[in-house]
Amino acid sequence: MSKSQLPVGPVEACNPSPRVREPLSADAAGELAVVFKALSDPIRLRLLSSIASRSGQEACVCDLSEGIDLTQPTISHHLKVLRSAGLLTSERRASWVYYRVVPEALRQLSDALSLEAGALAEVNA
Template identity: 50%
Template sequence: MSISTPPAEAAACCAPLTAQPLDADAAEAVVPLLKALADPVRLRIVSLVAAHEGGEACVCDLQEAFELSQPTISHHLKVLHTAGVLDREKRGTWAYYRVRAETLGSVAALLAAPAGVGTSERTPGCD
């Protein structure tokens, strides 16, 4: 349980990969999250859900936005949900998704590069 796929919290808090080398294990842990976002449809889904009224959207809302089959949309939602990017809540017949800001934030923190990436530059305010 602790090994297989801890998706979201992988890119924990303050470990910008510009600070120190990422070991193979850490890389493998973060990649699923980036993979989940590295798709035009999924990226738009995340954006649509986040910007949707109430910060949530059901599958039917998303189906209208794409020229894709319903199973495909559902597949992308599953990927994003598994990666910890989207939260899923079923209310009646409809399934509502909303963005986990913390997950996106952790990825952002991982990539956030301090201005001077040089050698002896100290990484500011991260603790």
């Protein structure tokens, strides 16, 4: 008997597990995806980390190229992506641009990950 000719047994009813919290809405998932996409590049992670590790979570663009072997325009592109994702703000002061971490954006990201980790912990318990 071939696989296509195997007898089909009775179909069991699907018993879905009860929800313990609401899943992400389409809008929330879309917003988080933008942030995760921005953070998916190692250079952008390093730039964000470099800014976050400085006093006041702020750094001048002139300080950000230290240890990163990229041209200034490429670094500026990565900073623009982080700004567009809402992770950084920027401010021009004289001829330099200063970048600052947006704490609320990191907090929202952390909260979303904590919710998902909490749900996984409950399932695996």
